[in-house]
Amino acid sequence: MLIDNTIYGYAVARVKAMETRLLDQGHFERMVNSSDSGEALKILSETGYSAALAELDDVYNFEAVLGEELSYTFNTVLKISPIPEMIASLVLRYDIHNLKVLFKAKFLGIKSDLLIPVGSIELSKLEHAVNEDNYLFLPGKLRQAANNINDDFMLNRDPQIIDLLLDQVLYEQLIDSAREYESEFLEGLFTRQIDLNNLKTLLRIKRMGLNRDFLARVLLPNGSIALNKLTAMIEEPEESLISMLALSDYADLVNEGVREWTEKGSASLLEKLSDNFITAYLRESKWVPFGIEPLVGYLWAKEIEIKNIRIVLVGKINKLPAESIRERMRDVYI
Amino acid sequence: MEGIAIAMLGVALAVGLAGSGSAIGIGIVGQSACGLVSEDPDKFGQTLLLQALPGTQGIYGLLAGFLIMQDIGIVGAELVDLTAEQGYAFLMAALPIAIAGFSSGIYQGRVLASSINLIAKRPEEMGKGIVYAVMVETYAVFALLATILMLFGIDV
Numbered sequence: 001m002l003i004d005n006t007i008y009g010y011a012v013a014r015v016k017a018m019e020t021r022l023l024d025q026g027h028f029e030r031m032v033n034s035s036d037s038g039e040a041l042k043i044l045s046e047t048g049y050s051a052a053l054a055e056l057d058d059v060y061n062f063e064a065v066l067g068e069e070l071s072y073t074f075n076t077v078l079k080i081s082p083i084p085e086m087i088a089s090l091v092l093r094y095d096i097h098n099l100k101v102l103f104k105a106k107f108l109g110i111k112s113d114l115l116i117p118v119g120s121i122e123l124s125k126l127e128h129a130v131n132e133d134n135y136l137f138l139p140g141k142l143r144q145a146a147n148n149i150n151d152d153f154m155l156n157r158d159p160q161i162i163d164l165l166l167d168q169v170l171y172e173q174l175i176d177s178a179r180e181y182e183s184e185f186l187e188g189l190f191t192r193q194i195d196l197n198n199l200k201t202l203l204r205i206k207r208m209g210l211n212r213d214f215l216a217r218v219l220l221p222n223g224s225i226a227l228n229k230l231t232a233m234i235e236e237p238e239e240s241l242i243s244m245l246a247l248s249d250y251a252d253l254v255n256e257g258v259r260e261w262t263e264k265g266s267a268s269l270l271e272k273l274s275d276n277f278i279t280a281y282l283r284e285s286k287w288v289p290f291g292i293e294p295l296v297g298y299l300w301a302k303e304i305e306i307k308n309i310r311i312v313l314v315g316k317i318n319k320l321p322a323e324s325i326r327e328r329m330r331d332v333y334i
Numbered sequence: 335m336e337g338i339a340i341a342m343l344g345v346a347l348a349v350g351l352a353g354s355g356s357a358i359g360i361g362i363v364g365q366s367a368c369g370l371v372s373e374d375p376d377k378f379g380q381t382l383l384l385q386a387l388p389g390t391q392g393i394y395g396l397l398a399g400f401l402i403m404q405d406i407g408i409v410g411a412e413l414v415d416l417t418a419e420q421g422y423a424f425l426m427a428a429l430p431i432a433i434a435g436f437s438s439g440i441y442q443g444r445v446l447a448s449s450i451n452l453i454a455k456r457p458e459e460m461g462k463g464i465v466y467a468v469m470v471e472t473y474a475v476f477a478l479l480a481t482i483l484m485l486f487g488i489d490v
Contacts, residue, residue, distance in 0.1 A: 013369030
């Protein structure tokens with residue numbers, strides 16, 4: 001599709017102005033160094049979060065504020081984007097997240113507060129659908145996946161199927177829409193996310209001691225690392241995964257993240273490096289004057305900002321030392 | 335007498351094409367400026383200055399058009415009797431500013447839209463944003479110079 005890309009002028013300039021209000025390293029540093037969670041919140045309320053935080057009565061309810069902020073950000077970018085359908089494909093991630101939460105809550109019989117008020121489908125509608133087993137209003141592929149999950153779970157009682165099927169639908173849709181809009185940038189973003197997802201899946205399955213067939217079923221197609229190369233790694237030691245990817249973009253990430261995972265049994269460094277990897281990719285096209293790139297970059301920047309705020313506040317509530325909070329925090333986009 | 339119509343085509347191209355370049359350029363900057371001002375209304379003054387810059391191509395085109403109109407007597411007492419050859423000479427003279435005015439107006443607008451993004455983050459660097467746009471302007475000025483020199487060379 002050939003379009004005059006200057007239609008993005010308004011949205012890009014507006015997003016650039018909004019970027020100036022993102023929290024910078026200095027804000028986070030002050031929050032990390034604050035004496036307790038109350039003081040960290042006070043520092044946060046000197047920023048764009050002031051209005052939302054004014055209504056907060058208890059530190060423990062900060063998630064509501066963050067969800068609100070994320071939802072506001074997505075709505076704003078959707079509103080100013082000249083081709084909102086392209087941004088809408090990014091919102092699908094949250095529909096999928098909410099569906100996962102709802103399915104797990106239903107099957108495992110727990111009440112969950114992890115729902116995020118972002119997404120193309122209203123939360124109450126989604127909740128109703130899952131509780132009533134009625135997925136008629138969901139868009140095509142999602143509806144099919146929801147039905148499959150329901151049937152499969154009734155049969156096998158295995159909650160893993162939820163993440164698995166929904167992730168497959170999500171990335172299939174994302175890649176489809178990137179190709180439909182002929183956006184190399186978006187396709188590059190989704191390919192990278194698929195690769196990172198597959199790497200984590202491989203490592204997780206390896207640790208769980210499951211076999212090659214199971215892995216082949218759960219890996220996502222359309223990534224840049226060939227699937228048969230990944231499945232072959234299940235019987236190999238972690239070292240050979242590191243050497244297989246030594247010449248790829250993922251070399252450093254795999255090297256540091258996987259080592260930490262094998263040594264300390266914690267995936268948190270790999271998760272953090274994955275986020276930083278995407279941030280670095282988006283930062284490359286930060287200054288595109290006309291195009292969807294800065295819009296996607298801003299949305300990601302906001303997601304990372306919210307993640308960082310959560311890391312700091314949770315760390316402060318649990319009285320973690322400043323050093324260990326700092327080491328969990330993601331690179332900022334600006 | 336047929337030379338007049340050909341010379342007037344030159345006027346139309348100089349004013350029309352260079353003016354279109356300016357209009358498109360200003361339009362592009364205007365979109366970006368609206369985006370910035372909707373978040374930060376205090377920057378209206380700065381953005382207005384940036385938006386005005388691609389307007390010069392239209393002025394150059396109009397200037398060239400006026401010079402031709404004066405030469406051929408449309409502005410003034412009576413029409414000059416032009417041969418076809420003289421008419422074509424005027425048309426050719428109008429082309430540099432018509433062509434370069436059109437393209438430089440648009441591209442200057444694109445540079446300035448980026449300058450708007452620049453001042454969104456660093457308002458103190460507006461001067462540099464203008465310098466980049468002035469680089470594009472150079473070629474509109476060269477074209478105008480060529481047009482004027484060519485016009486001076488035509489005997490009527």
